[in-house]
Amino acid sequence: MAKHLSALRGLADALGVETQQLRTVRSERVGRGEPRALTHDEWARLLRMPDRRTRQGKRDLALLHLLGSVGLRRAEAARLLVTDIGERHRASDARLRQAIKGSTGWWAIVRYGKRGRTRAVPLDEDALAAIVAWVKRRPTAASDHLLVRSEAGWTWAGTLAWRGEGRVDDGAPQRR
Helix, strand or coil: CCHHHHHHHHHHHHHHCHHHHHHHHHCCCCCCCCCCCHHHHHHHHHHHHHCCCCCCHHHHHHHHHHHHHHCCHHHHHHHEEEEEEEEEECCCCHHHHHCCCCCEHHHHHHHHHHHHCEEEEEHHHHHHHHHHHHHHHHHCCCCCCCCECCCCCCCCEEEEEECCCCCEEECCCEEE
């Protein structure tokens, strides 16, 4: 409600309409609810959105799988290195073997996760396929990070920022 009121006030200001009455309208404060998980259909629709024909689409699909299927946090996904994806032949714990029975045998090593801990997470077939497709199209980068961002017209790629909206974090670009 507050967003709509703000938009209406901005529109009134832009049109030069008297906004005194509009400024007296207040919205109620509403407590923030708990986040909800995506439904299966919403998740499937989200995975269909990236254009898999483009380099950026392949990267975005890999990122979605890392966040949604694998369960990484955005900072963990941004810090993931290409060498952190690897094959693991056997888990030592029988309960863990049973829990990951349907996985591919490929894992992602997440370093410096929550509380600075390192953990290994299994990759399902779809996540592994998306990562492999991305690595095949991944541009040359000064960094070994898995998820990099390349700009059209530049001969380099920088790491994908985890705080900004698509900001490139490292390196000085050089024109072709």
